[in-house]
Amino acid sequence: MIMKxxxxxxxxxxxxNLDRAxxxxxPFDMLxxxxxxxxxxDYIRAVADAPVYMVRGNNDFFSDLPxxxxxxxxxxxxxxxxxxxYGVSWDTSQxxxxxRDRGAELVFFGHSHRPVIEGEDxxxxxxxxxxYPRQDGRKxxxxxxxxxxxxxxxxxxxxxxx
Numbered sequence: 001m002i003m004k005x006x007x008x009x010x011x012x013x014x015x016x017n018l019d020r021a022x023x024x025x026x027p028f029d030m031l032x033x034x035x036x037x038x039x040x041x042d043y044i045r046a047v048a049d050a051p052v053y054m055v056r057g058n059n060d061f062f063s064d065l066p067x068x069x070x071x072x073x074x075x076x077x078x079x080x081x082x083x084x085x086y087g088v089s090w091d092t093s094q095x096x097x098x099x100r101d102r103g104a105e106l107v108f109f110g111h112s113h114r115p116v117i118e119g120e121d122x123x124x125x126x127x128x129x130x131x132y133p134r135q136d137g138r139k140x141x142x143x144x145x146x147x148x149x150x151x152x153x154x155x156x157x158x159x160x161x162x
Contacts, residue, residue, distance in 0.1 A: 003074050006048075007143040007155075009034035009082075009110030010129035012059065015043060017130040017140045020160055022047055025144055030073070034110030034127065035082030036060060057082040057110060074147040076105045083109030083126070092116070092124040099124070106153070115141040115157040125155055 006028045011018050022031075031048040035057025045052050056065040069080040079099045086095035089112050099107035099122045107124050114135040115128030128134075128141030135141070139159040146154045 001149050003030065003147045004028040005030045005032060005073065005145045005147065006050075007032045007034070007108055007125060007127045007145060008130055009127050010036045010057070010113055010131060011038075011040065011044075012036050012129075012131045013038035013040050014131040015040065015047075017160055018044070019047065021130060021140075021142045021158075024158075024160075025142075028144075032080060032108050034080065034108050035065075036110060037063070037065070039063070041065060053080055055080050055082055058084045070102060070104065073106070074149060074151070076147065076151065076153070077103050078106040078108065079104035080108045083111040088112050088126070092118060092126075096122045096124050115143065117143065117155045117157060123153060123155070128157070130160070 006025050030050050031052045033054040035055045036059045053069055056063045056067050071078050079102050088095055088109055109126050113129035116126045118124050127143040130140045133140050141159050144156050
């Protein structure tokens with residue numbers, strides 16, 4: 001059995017590209033949002049039509065969302081944070097060390113608006129931004145991750161055309 005997970009971040013209250021990504025990837029088993037939802041928590045939960053894990057980002061000033069979450073997916077421990085407290089604009093070493101300390105094998109984060117998938121013992125996944133991408137080419141991005149019962153993890157960065 002494969003579990004399909006849609007990972008997004010930094011939507012900043014703009015729903016158009018989130019809606020496009022959801023339509024492109026449905027059905028999926030879980031949605032993970034790495035923060036900066038800017039008041040759209042209820043909308044995101046409603047359109048996901050799947051369980052949602054979501055954290056507060058540095059622009060979610062009045063949000064009741066947690067700043068970090070620890071949970072399990074198919075037996076793998078996961079750590080979810082926006083990332084701004086871990087220096088992710090420079091590299092993921094501090095973030096991956098925190099994930100290791102928590103016993104996590106997967107860490108999801110945003111903040112930099114640049115997509116990345118890296119690491120071996122701890123896999124760090126940043127889907128980039130659906131609203132304000134900052135990587136070369138500046139295409140809105142997200143990640144689709146497939147987890148198999150045997151523990152195999154496959155993650156792919158995907159881009160929306162403008």
